Amino acid sequence: MGWFEEKAKQVSPAVVVAFGIELVSRYGKAGELREMLEFAEAVATERAERYVSKVFYDSKAGLCTFELVDGVLRGDPVGRVLWAAADSTIRHFDLFDMSGGLIFQHEDA
Numbered sequence: 625m626g627w628f629e630e631k632a633k634q635v636s637p638a639v640v641v642a643f644g645i646e647l648v649s650r651y652g653k654a655g656e657l658r659e660m661l662e663f664a665e666a667v668a669t670e671r672a673e674r675y676v677s678k679v680f681y682d683s684k685a686g687l688c689t690f691e692l693v694d695g696v697l698r699g700d701p702v703g704r705v706l707w708a709a710a711d712s713t714i715r716h717f718d719l720f721d722m723s724g725g726l727i728f729q730h731e732d733a
Contacts, residue, residue, distance in 0.1 A: 630684070643668035645676045651683035659714050660688065666709035675702050688717040688725075698722070 627634055631651050638652030640661070647660040660679045667673045678691040690710070697703050698720035707724065710717050716725040 643673045645673055646678040648678065648680045649683060650681060653681070653683050655715075656681035656683060656688070662713040663709050666713055667706060670705045670709070672702050672705045672709075675706065686716055688714045690717070690719050 626632060633652035634654040635649065635652045635657055638649045638657075640647045640657060642661055642664040645664045645667070647657060647664060649656040649660070660681060663679060664673065664676075667676060675693050675696050676690060677693060679688060680691075681688045688710075690706070692706070696706065698707055703720065707719060710719055711724045711726075714725050716727050717723070
């Protein structure tokens, strides 16, 4: 099995804890872990890491999801920090029941 096949594990372990946030890549993909690490660092820089319990990248779906502490809403200050961090680091994500990410951003924007 080659490194870039769908279920080929590129990184082991596929679960990392960074800034107190559990980061999980379903198939242990290096790029997914890199994106989640960048997200965790961006969130920690803004001192909002305690609001994120887990980040899960579903390698098969190409979609990253988040487990947040109760009460965080997209429109509140913490929610805006989390959305901005995800939108600038994660290729495709679902947060607050909305899709976002780098694949939605245009070069001319």
